[in-house]
Amino acid sequence: MSDNTSNSGLPDEKDISRAMPSAESLAQSPKAVIECFQEIPCNPCVEACPRGAIKITEGINQxxxxxxxxCNGCSLCVYQCPGLAIFVVGIDRDNPSKGFISIPYEFLPVPEKGEIVDILDREGVKIEEGTILKVNDSKATDRTRVVTVQVSSGLLSRARFIEMKRRTK
Ligand code: SF4
Ligand code: SF4
Structure with missing residues (x-):
């Protein structure tokens, strides 16, 4: 974690660029982005990945x-991370200007496929609107649903939350 990250609580550009997959690997398949920048005693992400893509070496605090x-972007690690620190990003092969991000989501109401939502950056600032593409609300995910929303490819490293336009009554 850089000094800037420790002061602000937000990752800086170096942290983000280290966490993001390369353009070449994103062209192969969606990829997980792990934004876990603090040394904490935690490791469910390691156990969650059936492909052995995530490792914590030299002790659980690392x-x-x-x-x-x-990584094939399966998103199993997304809902099993208690810190909600893992996302999956991907590119639409038919329209590379568009991509998507799968985020862990624990709020209500649950978004629905086709719904238009606001897409927010890490600081909660709206950066664009996007369409919900998929919601994994299966029993396995418990209350941490995995919501996939369309986002411009150029915003894949910034988009990290959604805000519903619909409100509960
Ligand atoms: S998205 Fe799937 S394959 Fe990739 S790191 Fe997570 S669990 Fe492993
Ligand atoms: S499960 Fe999440 S919070 Fe825990 S070490 Fe892995 S990425 Fe970090």
Whole structure:
């Protein structure tokens, strides 16, 4: 974690660029982005990945690392991270100007496929609107649903939350 990250609580550009997959690996398949920048005693992400892509070496307090060449973007690690620190990003092969991000989501109401939502950056600032593409609300995810929303490819490293336009009554 850089000094800037520790002061602000937000990752800086270096942290983000280290966490993001390369353009070459994203062209192969969606990839997980692990934004776990603090040394904490935690490791469910390692157990969650059936492909052995996530590792924590030299003790449970170390930060996880990911081998993007092994990751296929299945998103199993997204809902199993108690810190809500893992996302999956991907590119639409038919329209590379568009991509998507899968985020862990624990709020109500649950978004629905086709719904238009606001897409927010890490600081909660709206950066664009996007369409919900998929919601994994299966029993396995418990209350941490995995919501996939369309986002411009150029915003894949910034988009990290959604805000519903619809409100509960
Ligand atoms: S998205 Fe799937 S393959 Fe990739 S790191 Fe997570 S669990 Fe492993
Ligand atoms: S499960 Fe989440 S919070 Fe825990 S070490 Fe892995 S990425 Fe970090």
């Amino acid at each position: 930060k996880p690392s990911i081998d993007h060449s092994l």
